[in-house]
Amino acid sequence: MTPATANATASDPILWSGIDADVRTNAPIGESTWFAAGGCADVLAIPQSIDALGELARRCADTGVPLRVLGQGANLLVLEEGVDGVVVDLSAPAFTTAAWDSTDATPRDDRSDTIVRIGAGADLFRLVQDSKRLGRSGLAQMAGIPATLGGAVRMNAGGAFGDIAQSLERIEVVTHGGKLRSIEAAQLRLGYRHCELPAGCIVVAAHLRLPHGDPQKIEAEVHEIFEYKKRTQPMGAKSAGCMFRNPTDSATGRRESAGKLIDHAGLKGLRVGSAFVSECHGNFLAVDRGGRARDVLELSRHVQMRVLAHSGWRLEREVVVWSRQQVPSFPEECG
Ligand SMILES: Cc1cc2nc3c(=O)[nH]c(=O)nc-3n(C[C@H](O)[C@H](O)[C@H](O)COP(=O)(O)OP(=O)(O)OC[C@H]3O[C@@H](n4cnc5c(N)ncnc54)[C@H](O)[C@@H]3O)c2cc1C
Incomplete structure (x- = not known):
């Protein structure tokens, strides 16, 4: 660690000075996820080369600043409070x-x-x-x-x-x-x-x-698979695809469909604020335009508890949640 970076925080330009990266502070990343809801990253960096990313990662590791990577945000919920540390985006041509x-x-x-x-x-x-x-x-x-x-x-x-x-x-x-x-x-x-x-x-x-x-x-294979997805999933909804993993029966090793469990518990259409369970596919939790990421999280917790009460199955979240605190995959506190 260099003396200059020893006490750096994410928002301290010393962390990225001299690195070939576009850097934005207080960057609204939630709105660019597929939920189109949620908060900001303290720092969003778009490195222009693998070397630049490597140097940024080294400085973050040296200073204990968290480093996360954002893809298309298709499996990501960013809560309104936002995320600390540095978020990197690999959209530069080098990547x-x-x-x-x-x-x-x-x-x-x-x-x-x-x-x-x-x-x-x-x-x-x-x-x-x-x-x-x-x-x-x-x-x-x-x-x-x-x-x-x-x-x-x-x-x-x-x-x-x-x-x-x-x-x-x-x-x-x-x-x-x-x-x-x-x-x-x-x-x-x-x-x-x-x-x-x-x-x-x-x-x-x-x-x-x-x-x-x-x-x-x-071409025919791609077409068939794409059409199947369009028929069975609400592709246009503001969601991150399936919210929960299909759980495994520990006795048989068989996977149960989380969507079916949600459907059988009568939860299709259930709402918490701006978030709702899709009528088309029970495992898709979506949000209204201009809605709140926090509502999606609350809804997911309701669904987990209601499915547990109805059928005994424990649904683990598949969607990654970013916030300033750790968010458990299952709402133990309600159990
Ligand atoms: C309409 C819709 C349909 C979907 N259908 C499916 C489906 O059929 N099957 C399926 O599996 N998923 C599906 N999903 C979920 C999503 O498409 C996948 O999980 C996808 O892999 C997410 O990729 P991403 O680039 O958006 O990652 P993000 O959502 O941005 O990130 C997800 C996680 O991956 C990490 N990550 C991203 N990039 C990197 C990297 N370069 N290195 C290390 N970690 C990284 C992030 O830090 C985060 O922890 C669907 C989502 C939507 C919105």
Whole structure:
């Protein structure tokens, strides 16, 4: 730690001085999430290179300033009180490029030409479209899932048709201390909406296995999956997709649909202030335009307690909540 940064707080320019990053203080990030509600980040930084991100991460680690990464905010609720520390946004070109024509820099098998390095800030919707156009398979299962690639890896996003894990070879991360490291997909123990990313690591790129395929077949597959999502989910609502993880029956290992449990408890349409349970899909908790993130959190707690009382199932939150305090995944205080 340099003497200059020893006592820095997030809002202290010493933390980012000389770093190639656009920095905004008191930045309204809640409104750019899919809920379009909630508060500000004390500091929002848009680093322009991996080196800049690494240096910022190092300074934050040295000074104990929290560092978070914002993707598309498609699985994120930012409470009105906002978040402390530094939030980074990987929307600069250094983090959004896909090297469709390159081969893996470290080929380990004779199919290395099917591996594409893609920046973690890349828009997943756009990647699915590009993969269709370029005749590369391996991403159709992600059709209709709003995310950056980094956010999709972090959540192991997916659904009935598969998840990002099935195409993931390895990732590049900036560690808590600011070092660049490569991690093999197997080390991440990817599972249902689960990824064991080492604490404090920020995904900066992913290497995906995307074999060449018939563009028409890929197009048809993407179309089918997208239409299925449109039929079964309220895609236009201000939500973060499914609020809760599908819980597992510990005796059988079987997963129960959280949406069904909410529906069977009679909670579709339930409201708390500006937040409501979708009539179309019980696991989608949405908010009115101009509504409050806090209402969504309160509603999620009501739903958890009502489902527990009705069927005995405990629903854990899938959506990440940012605030100045830790927000437990289950409202123990009400239990
Ligand atoms: C309409 C709708 C439909 C959806 N349908 C699905 C679905 O079918 N399946 C599904 O799985 N999800 C679905 N979701 C949820 C969401 O799309 C996924 O969870 C997605 O992976 C979130 O990505 P993001 O970039 O928006 O991450 P964010 O919401 O911005 O962040 C989520 C978490 O990931 C972390 N994170 C983001 N980027 C990085 C990074 N580069 N490195 C490390 N950590 C990072 C954040 O810090 C945060 O903890 C849906 C959401 C909506 C709004």
